[in-house]
Amino acid sequence: MDFLTLFGIYVLVVLACIALVCKYSGKQQSPFHTLFNFITKILAPVTPKWLQKWSQKSMHSLFHERSNMFIYLHLVLEGAVYTEFTFEVFNFCREMETALTSLCVPYVLLIFKTCFFYLCISKDPGTVTKKRVVGQVSIYQYDRRMFHPGVHCPTCQLVKPARSKHCRVCDRCVHRFDHHCVWVNNCIGALNTRYFLLYLFSVCAMAGDIALLTTDMLLHVVLRSGLLGASYIDEYDQQQPAGFLFVIQHLFMSFPRIIFMLGFLVFVFFLLGGYALFHSYLALVNQTSNEWYKSRGYFCQHCHPASAVDPLKTPVPEHSKRYFYSHGILRNLGEIFFPPRLPKRKVN
Ligand SMILES: [Zn+2]
Numbered sequence: 145m146d147f148l149t150l151f152g153i154y155v156l157v158v159l160a161c162i163a164l165v166c167k168y169s170g171k172q173q174s175p176f177h178t179l180f181n182f183i184t185k186i187l188a189p190v191t192p193k194w195l196q197k198w199s200q201k202s203m204h205s206l207f208h209e210r211s212n213m214f215i216y217l218h219l220v221l222e223g224a225v226y227t228e229f230t231f232e233v234f235n236f237c238r239e240m241e242t243a244l245t246s247l248c249v250p251y252v253l254l255i256f257k258t259c260f261f262y263l264c265i266s267k268d269p270g271t272v273t274k275k276r277v278v279g280q281v282s283i284y285q286y287d288r289r290m291f292h293p294g295v296h297c298p299t300c301q302l303v304k305p306a307r308s309k310h311c312r313v314c315d316r317c318v319h320r321f322d323h324h325c326v327w328v329n330n331c332i333g334a335l336n337t338r339y340f341l342l343y344l345f346s347v348c349a350m351a352g353d354i355a356l357l358t359t360d361m362l363l364h365v366v367l368r369s370g371l372l373g374a375s376y377i378d379e380y381d382q383q384q385p386a387g388f389l390f391v392i393q394h395l396f397m398s399f400p401r402i403i404f405m406l407g408f409l410v411f412v413f414f415l416l417g418g419y420a421l422f423h424s425y426l427a428l429v430n431q432t433s434n435e436w437y438k439s440r441g442y443f444c445q446h447c448h449p450a451s452a453v454d455p456l457k458t459p460v461p462e463h464s465k466r467y468f469y470s471h472g473i474l475r476n477l478g479e480i481f482f483p484p485r486l487p488k489r490k491v492n
């Protein structure tokens with residue numbers, strides 16, 4: 145396979161990853177979403193009806209119904225990265241005498257990440273139930289801006305505690321609702337935000353560490369081979385120095401899988417790094433992503449009817465605090481890592 149074909153496949157896969165992320169992020173007004181709708185409209189006349197229905201149905205079930213699809217995808221991607229690392233990068237690094245301890249760090253991080261991932265998937269995010277609702281209502285005050293007392297969820301038939309939201313995917317109300325995460329197929333709420341944060345950071349650390357070890361390996365390969373000082377004969381029979389682009393092309397052709405993995409890891413690292421920082425900021429100011437979107441009037445029209453975001457119907461009182469639930473950084477973090485316990489019911 146020549147360099148251009150390989151590079152074309154590489155760019156296509158990276159674009160597909162970005163497209164997938166934009167699609168599931170729920171930002172209906174993202175440029176990708178507009179482009180996606182535009183392409184769908186253009187292709188509609190030449191696409192058979194059954195194919196259109198099937199693709200719409202499968203996209204809907206993938207993003208708007210509970211499905212383990214993304215958990216399997218997550219495990220497959222992780223498996224592919226670790227197989228590549230173990231059977232290629234690890235051996236190269238050992239030959240280059242990289243310390244065994246630093247080569248074991250990705251495996252230790254994998255153990256931590258797997259624990260947090262499992263906890264995110266399996267732990268109850270704080271479902272509002274008949275038994276718990278009285279206790280959950282007493283935990284947070286209603287800010288009378290985004291959350292009002294006496295509002296009932298028409299589906300669960302229960303009063304909505306402040307900071308709760310009905311998840312359409314899981315069909316339940318969740319206390320201190322943050323968002324529904326397709327990668328863990330669970331809501332992120334009062335009881336599992338801590339695991340979610342640790343999971344995000346451990347994935348970033350894993351991706352960053354393997355990317356660093358791989359870059360170090362490739363640098364050693366380039367330095368050892370003397371490629372930087374090499375030269376080639378151009379079409380005019382002139383000797384030209386190899387240069388940086390030549391080195392990149394050589395690495396692409398010699399280690400296609402490793403370069404592909406490195407590109408993927410860098411992409412994951414920056415994407416999840418930004419996301420983890422955003423969630424850390426929310427944790428520090430005691431806000432959920434749901435509240436963050438609400439406070440900016442940024443809504444997914446699919447999940448929130450237009451009337452719900454009409455600023456005339458939900459006026460913001462002048463005196464209201466920007467971060468209504470914030471009680472200082474330490475207490476805010478404490479609330480995430482040690483969620484408030486439900487008060488015990490009095491036994492008569
Ligand atoms: Zn509900």
Ligand SMILES: [Zn+2]
Pocket residue numbers: 311312313314315323324325330331332
């Ligand atoms: Zn959910």
